[in-house]
Amino acid sequence: MSKKMPETPMLDQLEGGPWPSFVTGLKRLAESEDKQYADRMKDLLGQLEHSYQTKKGYWKGGTVGVFGYGGGIIPRFSEVADQFPESAEFHTLRVMPPAGMHYNTDILRKMCDIWEEHGSGLIAFHGQSGDIMFQGCSTDQVQPAFDKLNELGFDLGGAGPAVRTSISCVGAARCEQSCFDEAKALRMNVNANLDDMHRPSLPYKFKFKFSGCANDCSNATQRADMAVIGTWRDDMQVNQEEIKKKVAQLGRKEFINQVIRMCPTQALGLNDDDTLDVDNKSCVRCMHCINVCTKALKPGKDRGVTILLGGKRTLKIGDLFGTVIVPFMPMQSDEDYENLVELGQKIIEFFAENALEHERTGEMIERIGLANFLEGIGLDVDPNMVSQPRTNPYVRTDGWDDEVAKWNARKGPAAAE
Amino acid sequence: MTELRRPIESGVPESFPFMHPLLKKNYGHWAWHDRPRPGVLHHVAESGDEVWTVKAGTQRQMDVYTIRRLCDIADQYAEGHVRFTVRSNIEFMVSKWEMVEPLIKTLEAEGFPVGGTGNSVSMISHTQGFLHCDIPATDASGVVKSLMDELYEEFKHEEMPNRVKITTSCCQINCGGQGDIAINIQHTKPPIINHDLVAGICERPAVVARCPVAAIRPALVNGKPSLEVDEKKCVCCGACFPPCPPMQINDPVNSKIAIWVGGKHSSTRSKPAFHKLVAAGIPNNPPRWPEAAEIVKKILYAYKEDARPWERMNEWIERIGWPRFFEITGLPFTKYHLDNWRGGRNSLNASAHIHF
Ligand code: SF4
Ligand code: SF4
Numbered sequence: 001m002s003k004k005m006p007e008t009p010m011l012d013q014l015e016g017g018p019w020p021s022f023v024t025g026l027k028r029l030a031e032s033e034d035k036q037y038a039d040r041m042k043d044l045l046g047q048l049e050h051s052y053q054t055k056k057g058y059w060k061g062g063t064v065g066v067f068g069y070g071g072g073i074i075p076r077f078s079e080v081a082d083q084f085p086e087s088a089e090f091h092t093l094r095v096m097p098p099a100g101m102h103y104n105t106d107i108l109r110k111m112c113d114i115w116e117e118h119g120s121g122l123i124a125f126h127g128q129s130g131d132i133m134f135q136g137c138s139t140d141q142v143q144p145a146f147d148k149l150n151e152l153g154f155d156l157g158g159a160g161p162a163v164r165t166s167i168s169c170v171g172a173a174r175c176e177q178s179c180f181d182e183a184k185a186l187r188m189n190v191n192a193n194l195d196d197m198h199r200p201s202l203p204y205k206f207k208f209k210f211s212g213c214a215n216d217c218s219n220a221t222q223r224a225d226m227a228v229i230g231t232w233r234d235d236m237q238v239n240q241e242e243i244k245k246k247v248a249q250l251g252r253k254e255f256i257n258q259v260i261r262m263c264p265t266q267a268l269g270l271n272d273d274d275t276l277d278v279d280n281k282s283c284v285r286c287m288h289c290i291n292v293c294t295k296a297l298k299p300g301k302d303r304g305v306t307i308l309l310g311g312k313r314t315l316k317i318g319d320l321f322g323t324v325i326v327p328f329m330p331m332q333s334d335e336d337y338e339n340l341v342e343l344g345q346k347i348i349e350f351f352a353e354n355a356l357e358h359e360r361t362g363e364m365i366e367r368i369g370l371a372n373f374l375e376g377i378g379l380d381v382d383p384n385m386v387s388q389p390r391t392n393p394y395v396r397t398d399g400w401d402d403e404v405a406k407w408n409a410r411k412g413p414a415a416a417e
Numbered sequence: 418m419t420e421l422r423r424p425i426e427s428g429v430p431e432s433f434p435f436m437h438p439l440l441k442k443n444y445g446h447w448a449w450h451d452r453p454r455p456g457v458l459h460h461v462a463e464s465g466d467e468v469w470t471v472k473a474g475t476q477r478q479m480d481v482y483t484i485r486r487l488c489d490i491a492d493q494y495a496e497g498h499v500r501f502t503v504r505s506n507i508e509f510m511v512s513k514w515e516m517v518e519p520l521i522k523t524l525e526a527e528g529f530p531v532g533g534t535g536n537s538v539s540m541i542s543h544t545q546g547f548l549h550c551d552i553p554a555t556d557a558s559g560v561v562k563s564l565m566d567e568l569y570e571e572f573k574h575e576e577m578p579n580r581v582k583i584t585t586s587c588c589q590i591n592c593g594g595q596g597d598i599a600i601n602i603q604h605t606k607p608p609i610i611n612h613d614l615v616a617g618i619c620e621r622p623a624v625v626a627r628c629p630v631a632a633i634r635p636a637l638v639n640g641k642p643s644l645e646v647d648e649k650k651c652v653c654c655g656a657c658f659p660p661c662p663p664m665q666i667n668d669p670v671n672s673k674i675a676i677w678v679g680g681k682h683s684s685t686r687s688k689p690a691f692h693k694l695v696a697a698g699i700p701n702n703p704p705r706w707p708e709a710a711e712i713v714k715k716i717l718y719a720y721k722e723d724a725r726p727w728e729r730m731n732e733w734i735e736r737i738g739w740p741r742f743f744e745i746t747g748l749p750f751t752k753y754h755l756d757n758w759r760g761g762r763n764s765l766n767a768s769a770h771i772h773f
Contacts, residue, residue, distance in 0.1 A: 010704040014559055017566030020528055022558045025480035051547035051556065052703045055669035059551045060662060067421040076549060092549060098432040101501040105488035107435060108499070112481040121481045125501045128544060128592050135478075135549055147422050155427045166429070167503055173432070173440045174460055174468070174510075176447035183432045191428035198426065214684040218503060221682050221689045222595050229684070258726050264686050288686045292727065295449040313591045315656050316629045318758055319691050358627065387688075 003039045003086070005030060006046035010053060029121040037120045040136065043084035044120070050080060064091050064139055066146045069198040072156025073142055089138045090120070094131035094157040095149055096190070099168045099183035099210075101126065110152055118145035129207070130167035131157040155194075161358075162200035163193045163348065168210035169217035171230075177290060178212030179230025179303040180331035185340060186210045189228075192341045196348060203355035203364075206348055213299065214287045220311070220322070225351075225361040226344060227308040227322045230331070231285045232300035240275040242296030247274040259289050304330040305340070309347065309373075310362030320362035325374065327384035343377075350376050380410060437498035437510040439468045455575045456531035457517060469511045471495075471520050473529040474540050474565065474572060477505040478548065478558050486527060494520040504540040504582075506533045532573035536726075538717070539572065541565060541583040544592040552659050553587035554602040554672035555701045560585045563705040564600075564713060571717070578724035578733065581717065584680075589654050595680030597730035598716055599692045600709055602701065603675035607651040608664035612638040619644070619661035627656045674699040674709045678716060679731030690731045696748050712748070719745045738772040 005027070014023045026048070030041035051057055064075035074092040081088035097103075111132070115123055120136025127133045132154075137145055146156065157165030166189070169175070171182035189208050196202060209220035212230040220227030247255045252270070259276075260268045267282035268289060276289075276296070290297040307329060308322030326343070330336050347361070354376070355364040365373045374381060383389075433441055443462035450460040458470040476483070487507060491499045494516050495509035502508060507529070511517055521531045533539040541564055544550065546557030564583070565572065571581075584596035591601055615621070621644060625633045632650035636643055644664070646657075655666040666672070676699065680692030695716070699709050716730075723745065724733035734742050743750045756764045 011559075013704045014562050017562070018528075018530065018569045019562055019565035020474060020476040020483075020530075021562060022476040022478040023562075025476060025478065025483055028482050029480045048547055048556075052559070055555070055672075055701055055703065056667055057547050057550060057553040059549065061551050066424065068424045074549070076551065090549070096429050097501075098430045098435050100432050100436070101503075102432050102435040102437070102440070103499055103501075104435050105491050105497045105499070108484055108488050112484050116481050122478060123481070123484065124478050125475070125484075125505060125507075126503075128542070128594070130503070133549075143422075146424070150425050150427070153427060153430050155424070155429070170500065170502075172445040172447075173436060174447065174470070176449055176460070178445070178447075181445060187429045187431070194426050194428050197428075198424075216683040216685075216689075219594055219682040221684065222680075222691075223682070254726075262686055262727055284684075286685050287683075288727070291685065294451060298449075313594070315590055315654070316627065318629075318760070321689055321691075357623070 002033060003042045006042055006049060008045055008049040011045065011049050026122070032121070035116060035121065037116075037136070039086040040090075040120055040138075041087070041122075043086035044090065044136065047078060047080055047084040047087055050083070059090070064142055066143050066156070069156055071159045071162050071198060071200045074159055087136070090135070091137045091139065091142055093119075093134040093137060093142065093146060093149070094127065094129070094159055094165065095134060095154050096157045096165050097126060097130065097132050099166075099186040100170055100173050101130075102173070107152070111149070114145060114148045114152070118148070129157065129165045131165045156198065158197040158200070158205070160200040161202045161204045162206070163190065163197040163202070164205050164207045166190050166208040166210065167218045167220075169212050171210075171212040175212060176294070177215065177287065177299060179232055179299050180212065180305055181337075182210040182212050182218075182230070185228060185305075185331070185337060188337055188341050189344045192345060193348060196352075202348070202352050204358050204360055206351060206361065208344065214285055215291065221308055222311045222313070222319070222321050224311050224322060225309060226347060227311055228305050228340065229308065230299075230303065231306045231328065232303045233328055234300035234302040235280040236278060236283065236290065236300050237298040238276055238278060239296045243276045243293065244274045246293050246296055259292050262288055264288070302330075303332065304328050304336070307343070310360070310365050312360045312362045316358070317363050317366060320360075320366070322362070323370070324382075324385045325370075325377075325379055327382050346377050380406075435498070437468070437496060437500075439466055439512055440510060442466065452535050452575070453517075455537060455573060456521065456534055458534060467512075467514075469514060469517050471509045471511060471517060471524070471531060472502070472506050472533045473509070473524045473531050474533060475505055475507050475529065476558070476562070477540075477543065487529070490520070490523055490527070494523065502533075502540075504533070504542050506540050530569060530573055535575040536577045536579050537572055537575045538568045538577060538581040538583065541585055542593055542596070543585045544587055546587045550587060551662075552590075552655070552667070554604065554667040555587045555674070556703060557585055557587050557593075559704055560600060560706055560709070564710055567710050567714065568717070577721055579727050579729050581720070581730065582680075583713070589656075595682055595690075595692050597678065597680065597692075597720075598713055599677040599680055600713065601675055601677065602672055603697050604653040604655050604666050604668070604672050605698070606668055606671040607632075607646050607648045607653055608655070608657060608666040609668075610644060610646065611663040611665065612641060612643040614663040615643040615661065616641050618663060624657050624661040624664070627660055629654060629656060633657060669701070672701055673697060674701050674706070676709065676712050676716070679734055681729050681731050686727070687729070687732050687735070694754060695742075695746070697753060715746050715748075740772040
């Protein structure tokens with residue numbers, strides 16, 4: 001015990017300035033001489049300073065886990081352990097938070113106590129995938145730390161080629177724009193796939209994310225393989241008295257500038273009596289006008305979700321957004337939620353069987369084509385899946401009549417109206 | 418040996434036991450909201466219940482002392498409940514308006530800035546960096562701390578045309594995601610291979626398969642099985658590094674910072690958009706990355722000055738056009754801004770629309 005504090009001239013510069021400083025926090029841990037992690041955090045600071053000086057990282061992976069699971073721990077071994085022996089092992093436990101990241105102080109304090117006893121005292125709320133990251137565990141403390149967190153009602157998240165921890169927006173808990181129960185959908189979907197989370201054996205990672213509306217506060221569209229985004233089918237709800245007040249507050253010119261002109265599909269008009277004219281058939285449920293007029297406008301009542309598939313960042317073929325595979329799925333009854341879970345499982349199964357190693361869902365669809373994917377899953381094609389039909393003629397259309405028959409069978413009664 | 422404990426495979430825990438009682442009571446039944454001041458949201462339920470949310474910035478990487486202090490504050494003012502946003506802000510829900518001011522005072526006195534709501538610059542979403550990642554070329558927490566120091570007032574005020582989401586990433590995998598402004602590492606030289614280690618550590622076919630431009634091939638070097646890189650083909654993406662650490666892509670001098678703009682996840686107004694490269698070759702300069710911060714501020718203040726209310730960064734640029742963007746930010750436009758990757762032709766101007 002009682003190692004000296006390392007010299008950290010570069011990190012010290014990150015203690016100044018008004019924003020909360022992680023360096024000050026690290027130092028506080030390193031100076032907690034009565035705690036088992038004090039020396040580890042001194043060496044951690046030493047290694048971090050070394051990284052700042054040399055502009056290089058010094059962690060490498062390895063294999064560390066807990067009994068019964070194949071993932072959820074991010075092993076970190078120092079490559080400069082000879083200089084910083086106390087932080088030679090600095091693993092992370094990825095732990096799934098409740099959906100919406102709600103906590104009471106009792107649970108947070110218990111987490112702190114566990115991490116004070118078994119870890120480093122350093123916790124991130126939250127990692128990019130949405131896990132609580134308990135960082136800085138030695139190999140022998142991983143199991144006891146997990147056991148205690150697990151007894152507290154928490155479970156490990158995903159890592160590696162697995163279903164990953166999910167994120168939902170605050171949604172129904174505090175937002176009037178929420179179009180479904182995001183937390184319920186998250187919990188049901190992830191918990192139905194725990195085997196693929198805890199025993200990684202998929203081609204690559206698979207992420208679900210849930211946003212209550214097109215504002216997409218959980219960043220699902222690009223960051224999730226399966227993005228579930230709230231929407232509605234009927235007309236949006238308009239309180240014309242509140243619209244008049246908003247017009248009075250902003251002035252007509254600004255109301256037109258900020259609401260009417262910014263509608264992406266020109267679905268809005270301002271009536272002569274300062275009420276709002278909404279062309280609901282042209283509206284694409286983008287949420288803009290509702291964001292501006294929070295008192296006057298609300299999503300409609302026939303609510304559900306749009307599902308996009310295949311979002312991811314660059315590696316390997318370049319960035320991909322998720323694209324629509326289900327324009328609308330009602331999300332009201334328990335059965336609706338079960339249908340969503342079933343679809344998720346079907347997609348994961350298809351992904352497991354058809355993706356190449358290290359290929360994400362978006363890349364798989366890029367390779368096999370959306371039509372093949374839809375057929376594999378049993379979803380019908382829909383014009384909402386494209387921003388426009390194909391422009392190149394390199395396609396064999398000898399099955400045209402069959403496809404037309406399918407469309408007519410599906411749309412027949414409606415089309416005949 | 419003692420019996421090993423089997424995990425309780427409980428998955429995602431229920432939210433309700435942890436949720437603020439008013440949120441639980443009015444779950445799915447909120448009527449409207451407004452923002453009485455920056456950093457504070459006011460939600461009204463169909464039942465007439467009201468809740469005020471005070472949002473504060475944190476350092477994300479928190480020591481237990483900080484967390485316990487935040488808990489004390491929540492116990493004192495917020496009925497013992499908090500939640501976190503995806504950008505690592507902490508939110509305190511308060512059932513009485515009278516509690517809002519004292520809570521804000523306490524938070525700020527303790528060094529937690531209150532803000533991040535509406536059309537402000539919210540906390541920068543960031544990755545692990547030197548502190549914990551196995552492949553970073555820079556730190557994340559430090560970049561974010563330096564920048565948030567500079568953008569502190571923009572966090573605390575709602576003076577931007579619309580919300581601004583900034584992200585950082587310490588390698589080209591870009592775990593930070595899309596941002597109105599994204600500050601990402603961009604390697605500029607092919608990996609330097611430690612041939613002695615390749616055979617022992619790397620699964621060679623898997624590494625070959627990772628390369629997006631098929632630049633890697635198996636080779637015998639000094640009589641040992643290793644890999645070689647066609648340096649003319651290599652795009653310096655670093656994809657080969659995670660599966661094969663001897664392919665050192667990180668370089669203190671040649672791993673630079675690039676800045677991208679106009680990424681947007683939401684489908685609000687315009688469709689979601691990827692961020693686009695605007696500046697590269699910026700030195701990776703810890704501990705405060707002043708050169709990167711300078712460019713970020715230049716872009717941010719041009720947007721603040723020029724965009725119309727509700728326009729996100731990409732929508733503003735869409736309206737004024739890229740020539741004007743480069744003109745008013747003073748950033749140079751180079752051949753590297755032309756996209757030559759698959760599908761890149763779609764980004765070219767196939768029209769006679771010219772900005773003068
Ligand atoms: S929700 Fe979007 S598309 Fe629909 S009317 Fe409002 S602004 Fe237009
Ligand atoms: S850095 Fe990228 S392009 Fe270069 S060899 Fe490695 S994987 Fe291929």
